Amino acid sequence: MFGVTILGNNSAIPTLDRYPTAQIVTCNDQLLLIDCGEGTQLQIAKYRxxxxxxxxxxxxxxxxxxYFGLIGLLNTLNLMGRVDPLSIYAPPELEQIIQIQMECSGTALRYEINFVPLMPGYTGVILEDKDLSVSCFPTQHRISCFGFSVELRKKKRKLIPDQAKAYEVPAAYYGKLQEGADYLRKDGLLVKNDWVTIPPEKGKRYVYCADTIYDVNLLPYLQDADVIYHETTYLHELEGRAAERFHSTSVQAASLAAAAHAKRLLIGHFSSMYTELDPFLEQTRPIFPNTDIAEEGVTFLV
Ligand SMILES: [Zn+2]
Structure with a gap:
């Protein structure tokens, strides 16, 4: 299972029906949290x-x-008895912010935090774990800001059953073939792996663009992605305000998704001034039809 569950889709000020940015990415048995706006732990509880x-x-x-929801979440994990280490990838200043809040409240966490600082402008792979790979890239915002690309690789090679049968490989050995092993027959013939399997299918990719001004330099990171999340703080009428504040509009997000040949676009980080979100779809879908509101509580499969 590879999917993204939206916990918050609002910008700046939480509203009664929309929380600030937070998303859970599920990669098989691993959970990743991207951003942690105020109230994230309540959304985590609400959506189980x-x-x-x-x-x-x-x-x-x-x-x-x-990130205003982070200290609360870290504290709750501690109160609930967590002992497993937790890795946090963030701008370097966050480490001090966490430390000072823990110190002032006399809290000693029972679990270890592995803090990985993301230095301004850094681009590249930051995490590899089993079939999961995460890389980051800078976006243009008022302060140092990163987007994240999460890839779930398919590790197993694809079996060609007819070939495997023709070479008399026993079915019990098929699992090993999918892992890349050759098979030595009793008559001494070495059945090479690439005679009976083909390389794994391409992995799937989710790209989270964080807060950003409209920026075509993001295109290489978005190219052919399965799902893109791009902020649309404003409708396109407020293009000028969006640029001033280093944010994007509906039309800009849709144009990037189209130019990148992405398969699907999720939009969010809406300004609190909007109570109705349908106009965002009315502006994005003519440019990029497969657009959806990043609606809270909904899991979108990648
Ligand atoms: Zn921001």
Whole structure:
């Protein structure tokens, strides 16, 4: 299972029906949290996310609507008896922020935090774990900010059953073939793996663009992605305001998704001034039809 569950889709100020940015990415048995706006732990409880399975947290930047929920969540995990280590990937200043809040409240966490600082402008792979790979890339915002690309690789090679039978490989050995092994027959013939299997299918990719001004330099990271999340803080009428504040509009997000030949676009980080979100779809879908509102509580499969 590879999917993204939206916990918050609002920007800046939480509203009564929309929380600030937070998303859970499920990669088989591993849970990743991307951004952690205020109230994230309540959304985790509401949508029955298994907190104990959370292994990695990624914070795109240090505007409050992307991390003010973190201390509360870390504290709750401690109170609930967590002992498994937790990795946090974030701008370096966050380490001090966490430390000072823990110190001032006299809290000693029972679990270890493995803090990985993301230095301004860094681009590249930051995590490899089993079939999961995460890389980050800088976005253009008012302060240092990162997008994240999460890839779930298919590890197993694909068996060609007719070939495997023709070479008399026993069915019990098919699992090993899918892992890349050759097979030595009793008559001494070495059945080479690539005679009976083909390479694994391409992995799937989810790209989270964080907060950003409209920026065509993001295209290489978005190219052919299965699902893209791009912020649309404003409708296109407020293009000028979006640029001033280093945010994007509906039309800009849809144009990038189309140019990148992405398969699907999720939009969010809506300004609190909007009570109705349908106009966002009315502006994006003519440019990129497979667009959806990143609706809270909904899991989108990648
Ligand atoms: Zn921001």
């Amino acid at each position: 996310i298994k907190r104990g399975k959370l292994r990695y947290i990624f914070i795109s930047h240090l505007h409050g609507d992307h």
